[in-house]
Amino acid sequence: MNSELIASRYSSRRVAANVCLPDPSIDKPWTLESYRANGGYQALEKVLSGSIPHTDIIDTLKLSNIRGRGGAGFPVGVKWSFMPRAADGQKYVVCNSDEGEPGTCKDRDIMRLNPHALIEGMTLGGYVMGATVGYNYIRGEFWEPYQSVEQAIKEAREAGFLGKNLFGSGFDFDLHNYLGSGAYICGEETALLNSLEGKKGEPRFKPPFPAAFGLYGKPTTINNTESFASVPAILRANGDWMDGEWFKNLGVENAGGVKVFSVTGHVERPGNYEINMGTPFSELLKMAGGVWKGRKLKAVIPGGSSVPVMPAENILKSNMDYDSLQQNGSSVGAGSVIIMDETTDMVAVLERLSYFYHEESCGQCTPCREGTGWLYRILKRINSGRGTMEDLDTLLDVANRIEGRTICALGDAAAWPVQSFLKHYRHEFEAKINAGITHSYPTANAA
């Protein structure tokens, strides 16, 4: 079916800066022609034909202060420096396009609108880290972004930007897309590697870290889509070639550059906003048209469902950067800003999030496999008016016993919302328990 009813590539796009999301005035920005016309592949060409030492690129990335955009916020330049470039044998770069953190929808737009930036960034990564093969792991549902990157890879190969002896440098690099098949856990980097090997997506123990023992046991570096796609622009530096200061100065101390924030939920204009790090939350909310229906802001989850919820008064004094959000009780995460208005039933929201972690736990570690089920069942009971005050203590007890006791961070991610919702909105849980009535805010299952 080819219909205007299908979501268009432009549907959710709102741009302020233009590092990962292209300027809206550019026609068909996903084509090689458009990308080239706007500086695309210049960085790769200059690096390879000028034989720029890989250490210079790492220095630029370190100076630019770009931190990983997938959620953990680890400095990209530092991560790239961990790879044993000179070691014999195959090495890999892998892109984590398994976007699935509830509230996050930026990598989808990067792949649909700007796939060549991702390809150029991964190829530069391959050069810096001595890898000749890259894999882009895309979540299974992303058929359209997959096709978009497939087409771009084809164009890049035909134009000589992927393949053997790129720009006569003797450096070979090829890139392949890999389509997942539905599992949030594969966004965890070692689960992703297992999935890429054709196995169940179960996280691995760390150490060893992927830089030492990654895909097929070979040194591997995994970065988020947005991280890779930012690299060409950081090197171009708006004309000041390889000057990391340019990107750094777009942001604030400890948070360089611009970042895409997905603003969703109760706002007038949901969308992806690429803005300077350190922008006040209130400005971002204004860009998104403010809280919808003229209502008041109640709470915000600023970085995807796994980060702690913030009451309005806390987020309104925050800026969108790592330090500021941390000082005020939460985290940048993947930049997924979920807005909740004054009518939001926090118990119903937490029940839904807990269902998600229960559903997506891979089942490998007992505290997470069993604990997420406990959390969900207790929250469902409370939300339907059949809870007890003891349940609230049990919830916290279970959450605290999951946190820090699992191989990967999914267990922590299941515990943090429970802890933060109870910290800030305990009265709503108590009210439901006291009232003993069926909830008024409908979840889909109740429809």
Next chain:
Amino acid sequence: MSNPNRTEKMLSDFSLSEIERELSKFPADRRQSALMAALRIAQDEHLWLSPELIEYVADIIQVPAVRAFEVASFYSMYELSPVGRHKISVCTNISCMLRGCDKVVGHLKNKLKIDFNETTKDGKYTLKEVECLAACAGAPMMQIDHDYYEELTPEKIDLILEELK
């Protein structure tokens, strides 16, 4: 490993060539990396993965059948029982919930007269509840087969279903 009694060809030449293309992405001794793609391609042709089909795919990839069963049962997009010609997957996670996915779900259930994980009598639609599909800015949303549909309303859903053959 392979079943010597099986001679039936279960996939089209097109599907088999697609699997070969996926295999070419990986080192020759890492055929299992193409297992997920091969299962997807097989499912695209048959709508769901029967035990026989999973074994057939395992033979092509040259892995023990249990490896293929493990993978097929781990990932949510593989269908291990028959489904309708069109799979409707509705996101009910937080951003869609905040923007009224309950109305989308209610409308679909009423219109198709099925619940989640059920198929219409004519075999045309299967309805599924799914976790976040990463199109939160277009909430509420759903996926039908490969395509995403965003900013859904009951009226828009009616139009979408009318266009589906």
